[in-house]
Structures are given as structure tokens and as C-alpha cells.
Amino acid sequence: MVNCWGLLTEKNEPVPLKQVEVEVQVRGHVASVSSTLQYENKEERPLEAIFVFPLEGDTALCHFSAKIGETEVVAELQEKQKAKERYDDAISSGQQAFLLEESEESPDVFQLSVGSLPPGEKASVTLSYVTELAVQADEALRFCLPAVLNPRYAPQDSGSVPQVTSARSVPYTLSLSVQLSSPSPISKVESNCPLEPLKYLNTEKTQATVNLSPGHTFDRDVELLAYYSGAHQPTAIVEMGQPNAKSGSLMADPVVMLSLYPEFPAAVTSSLASCGEFLFLVDRSGSMRCKMHSGPGAQLRIHSARDTLLLLLKSLPIGCFFNIYGFGSTHDSFFPKSVEYSQESMDQALEKVGVMQADLGGTEILSPLKHIYSQPCLPGHPRQLFIFTDGEVWNTKEVLDLVKRNALSHRCFSFGIGEGASTALIKGMAKEGSGHAQFITGTDRLQPKVMQSLRFALQPAVKDIAVKWNVPQGVSVTPLSPPMNVLFQGQRSLLYAELTGQFAEAAEGSVSVQYHLGEQSVQNQLSFSVKPGENTGLTIHRLGARTLIRTLETELRTAEQDEQEGRSKKEVERLRKRVIELSVQSGVSSVLTAFVAVHAGSSEPVKGSLVRRHVPTPRAGILMRCGGGPVPNVYRSLACAGPINAGGPRKVKKKGFFRSLKFKCASAGAPPRPTRNFQMLSISCDDSEIEPVSFTSHADMEVPEPPQPPKDVLLQLISLQKASGSWDLVAELAEVFGKTEEEVAKQKPSQVDSGVWATVLALLWLHGFRQEDEDEWQLVAMKAVSWIRAQKGGSVSQCVQAGNALLGCQVQQGTLGL
Structure with missing residues (x-):
């Protein structure tokens, strides 16, 4: 019998991986990373440890070695099939072997196999890679150490998919140290994880070090934002x-x-296009019901997507065309084909956005893309495709090939939402589609990043x-x-x-x-x-x-x-x-090669099969809570086939979010109620069936959505704007200003149209009270200014003066662009 002592998984299985130590050297726009994984076999039999983990999609993995005791073995990069055969031959003969390979389906996922580790033996495995640092909208350089690997949806006809064991929390620890050097001074370093204070190594502040605070819980991707002076210099x-x-x-x-x-x-940059076909493709899979982050006040991903669509719809230029698609295991669209942007079509779309749910099962992105590309482009209206997804798919390369084949017909702007989004998918779609990629993690807001991409889309090609x-x-x-x-x-x-x-x-x-x-x-x-x-x-x-x-x-x-x-x-x-x-x-891994290292060890053949241990990777979120709290409509999210009838458990074929999911009611023998606690039994990515307990109907699982933070007053203001760019003088607008409708109407200059007065007030409020969010409202303000200029009669100067007095701000008329 195996002794389950030491570090354990949620299923009380031993975990041979004890610690991950990462050293990062940032030189300007490039980072070199060395990651050492400490293993120890505390069981009574030799084991094989399998660890499937993510890396950035554009990483160049260039070194792999293992140290057993005082002996270091440097891996050789070989053709993948030869490397696998060498690994298998080694462990079957009792030698210790190590194999590191890239997934054939997604280039941001790797599998590390530590084979034939004897009882009581320790081993440290080091892998090194280099990667480019992405430049953010605020000129920060972004380094990401991916940790989260959420279960990814794989179509039935997809190729080889590695088995992933994921967990809400993992028992091994992480330490991270970073050295930075730059030709220009380093202003600051920020992170989504606690950091020790930044230490400068010279008076010019061009060299510095920073470490992750001790005790970090390895439950999220680690993001670092480095700010340099003059980062945008060629x-x-x-x-x-x-x-x-x-x-x-x-x-x-x-x-x-x-x-x-x-x-x-x-x-050129001061003028934006007034034409185009804007297609918004929104992930509505079950995983979009997860929260944006684990902190207080976090929105659900689907709610953030709703708010973003509101902002986008208000920012589109009059005369363009648009449509909104949702996708999961299936896909649908708001309109049979793209419609011209008008007050009527905008209102129809916003009504549907308001009730949009994450209710379409698994993340199948290939089919809706094929449908979109099959639609004829509109003459004189360049197609701009915006894709919002948490990126939980396996068939990444198939998706990228499809985007590339259609690159001449559109530009593609992609957004990775939440922890664990596939970097290969998000960056790859933007690259192949001549667009721009953005990632929204931690407490990031989706809206400013989306609006930056919309401004790119409105720039002349x-x-x-x-x-x-x-x-x-x-x-x-x-x-x-x-x-x-x-x-x-x-x-x-x-x-x-x-x-x-x-x-x-x-x-x-x-x-x-x-x-x-x-x-x-x-x-x-x-x-x-x-x-x-x-x-x-x-x-x-x-x-x-x-x-x-x-x-x-x-x-x-x-x-x-x-x-x-x-x-x-x-x-x-x-x-x-x-x-x-x-x-x-070059020593850089590819889909056709793999790193393999062999250590002679005892050279005694293993009797019987090795004990296999799958090392869990952190999982960002799940549709259910373990041990308490409301349970969403799991069956709707998983796209089960037909109602769940009483009369005993049955297996349900699923084509959706998790490859398999098993659960039971915490109180045996009783049908679940909306508030009943549930316990997760298992999650895996390679099983095609689930075994639920009996329910009388889907309705038994219906529960209200968890309470969400109140809508931002900025979005309330923007939601009241008309497609033309103007605002009407209504009570809801006055409420945004903290006034009554009567107070606002009373201060209106005589001979001034109420729409002009309301629109000037909205502009004054934006500039006077939400200047820090200009990235979000800049385009709606430009529409408002254009509308005011087109009106006849009334004095804008009088409106600005009276509006400043009413709202208690001091915004100059020139600041408004009037």
C-alpha cells in the first residue's frame, strides 16, 4: 500500500513536485527565464511524474537539464518520436529519464515527464527560455509567468490532447526573483502579486532587482509591469x-x-473612419461564469463582456455596419447578417446584450469563425473582427490556420479574459489577422483595453x-x-x-x-x-x-x-x-522536437508498471464552489442532452466545458436545492462522460446569479447616449450628475435646445469628473462633439459657462473640442 504522506492533492494523492524556483533577467524588451522544479519521491515504489503546464505562446524554450544528487544531465534536443522512444527505453531498463515536449495542438502548453524516480530520491529539473515583453497601452512592459492552466475544450475530432490535472490550489510553492536592466531609468515595477520593495543597483536607476513576497500562493499567473523612461524609443x-x-x-x-x-x-491620426463592418464574437461558454479575479467586487466574465459591448455599441460611427455573435458548443448571432448602425439597430442589440448569459456549453470557436468567414464582405466597409474569450480551447493551431487563410478579408482584434487564457490563441489570432491582442487579468478593466483596439480599428489601414x-x-x-x-x-x-x-x-x-x-x-x-x-x-x-x-x-x-x-x-x-x-x-524546441535526458541510475529494470503521479496545475475558476455557496445551472453550462430524470444516476454524454466532471450532493439521498452545498469529486480533461446524481428537471438547479457590484456611473451615463452621439435631458441623466431633472432644466440657457444642453453637460461631466478614464469615453465624446457642431442655433459658450456652475467644475470650452 502506498504511504500518502507529505504533499497531497485534493484527492489525497502524493505530489512529488515540492517547489518551483524562478529566476528572471529582464534586459530592455526581452526576458530570460530559468525555472527549477524540485522533485522528491516519498513513496515506496519508483514513480513517473507527469506535469502539464503553460508557457507564453511566443516563448523560445532553449535549455533543459536535470540534477540527481551531484550529477547533472543536460538534455538533448531530438526529433520528437526518437526522443520519446529513447525516454521509454530508458525507464523500462531502470534508468532515470526526463522528457520535455510541446503540445501538438497548442504551442503554449508543455508536458514534463520525470521517469523512474526511485523511492527516497530527489531530482531538480531546470528549464530555460527567452521571451519578448509586450508593450501595454500605458507604455509598461509586461512579463507573465503563466501558472494557471484551465481545462480546455477539445472538439471530438481534435488530435493528441495531454491529460491535465488541475486544482484550485496546489501544494508546491513558488519563489521568484527578477533582475532588470535597461538603457533608460527604471521608473517602477508593479504586479498582480505581492512584491518586496524594488531595489536599485546603481545611481542611474538602470539596474534593479525585485522579488515575489514570501508565502505567495501559487494560484494565479504572475504578472510584472516594468516602466522605463522612454520605453517607446526605436x-x-x-x-x-x-x-x-x-x-x-x-x-x-x-x-x-x-x-x-x-x-x-x-x-491622419486625428480623423477616424466612419465606415466599416464591426463583428463582435463573444465567448458564452460555461467558463465565462467565472469571476474576473478572486478579489472583492469582482465581476463575472460574462458581465464584464456585457459592459464592454455597451461601450462598443455606443462608440461606433454612424454609417457603419455591425453584428454580434455568441459562441459555445453552438453559436448564434443577433441579426441574420450585419445591419447598418442606427438608433433602432443599436437599441435592439443593447436589449439582447442585457440578457446575454454564459449558457452555450463548451468553447468551440472554430465553427463560428468558419461561419463568419463564409459571409460576403460589404464593399466599402472593411471587416473588423473583435473576439472576446477566456481562451480555453485545445485546437489552437487549427483556429490560427483558419484566421491566416482569411487574413486578407479582415483585421482581427483578440481579448483574453481572466486567468489561464491561452496566450498562443489570443496572440496568434491577432498576429495572423493583422490586428492587436490584449489580456485582461487580475483587477484589470476590460473596457479601456477594448477601446484602444477600437481606436486602432478606426485608424486607416x-x-x-x-x-x-x-x-x-x-x-x-x-x-x-x-x-x-x-x-x-x-x-x-x-x-x-x-x-x-x-x-x-x-x-x-x-x-x-x-x-x-x-x-x-x-x-x-x-x-x-x-x-x-x-x-x-x-x-x-x-x-x-x-x-x-x-x-x-x-x-x-x-x-x-x-x-x-x-x-x-x-x-x-x-x-x-x-x-x-x-x-x-539553435537549441529552440519546436512541435517536431523534444528535449530528452537520461541518467543511468541503478540500471535495475522496474518490476511492474511505474506509479504514475500527475502533478496538478493551478486552476483559476470553476462553475461550482466546493463546500458551500450557490451552484449555477451546471447542466445548462455543460450542454447536457435532455432532462435529468428521477430513477437513479445515468451517464450523460457531453460536448462542452470540462471533458469530465463528477459531483455529488453533500447530503446523500436528497435531491439538491438551490442553496445545497456540493462537493467536487473529480475533474479531468480526457474523459467524455459525466455521472451526475438524479434530478427531476433542470429547474431544480436554477439559482440566481451572485450579486454583482453596482454599475459604474460612467457606464450609466454612456448607456443613455443616443447613436447620433447626443443625450436627451431625462431624469436618469440628471441622476448621474447628482441632480433632479427640474434642477438641470432650470439652469438651461434660454434659446438653447435641450439636447444640446444635455450633451454639453455630459461632456463637462466626463472631462471634469472622469478624466482618468478618458481611454474609455474618448470615442463617445468625439461623437458628441461632432453632433453639437452639426446643430444650429444656441450658444455653446453659454452652455459651458452654465454647465460648469451647475456641476461645480471648471472645464474650458477648448478642452471639450468645441
């Missing part, structure tokens, strides 16, 4: 090659990383982008990044390129990005030294290799689809060979 870094690398290979030659920030002409290099004679440039297909004002673009040839000591080069914006031809240029700088640990080489590998993998999937249609096999074989060769040469 930069170029040339990294020298590896001295012992094969001549002519990528790792032997210098690689340059360019960080570009295009500056659009003010005449950048066309005919061309990157031209000017380097000294004898030097040649080979791009590693795919051709640029999107540029937005103030957003960074990273480019990688390999440099070959002879390099003079003071050689200078430059790169220019040329494009058409509206009717204007624009050029941005950046000069740099061609001579490589100091060795930075091949970070840039590996990021460049990762970029090229991802491009080749996409080409390979396309070629494999062509092969299935009877076309040539030569291109498939060529691409497979190229991906494996580049992956092995």
Missing part, C-alpha cells in the same frame, strides 16, 4: 554569433533585433508595407521575421534578421519601413551599428530562430493539408527537415 541590437557554431548556420552569424515604433502623421535595409558593401541581410502586414500608431513591431559578411569596426547600417496611410506615403527610418555588440547569451538568436520556426511550422501545416488533397509530398518533407534542423541547431 532600438536596434546586433548580437554576435556563437564561436563554435557550424559555419554558415544561423547561430554562427550575427543577428539583429529591431524594435520599431511607427509615428503616423497627425493629420496601413498598406504596401515594405522593409528596406541599407548595409555596408560586403554585408548581406536575411530576414527571419515574416513580412510585416500590420502597423498601428504607437505600437511596437519587432523584426529579426541574420547578418552575414565582413564587418568593419565602425560600420553603420539602417532600416526603413515604408508604407501608405490613407493618401500619404510615409517612411520611418532607424540607424544602427552593424558591428556586433557584447555576447548577451544568444537571447536574440534564439528569439529569431523561434520566429522563423513558427513561420515554418505554419507553412508545414498548410503543406500537409495540400498533401491530404493529393498534392506533392516533397514540400512536406522539406519543411519537416528544415524545422527539425533549425530547432536542433
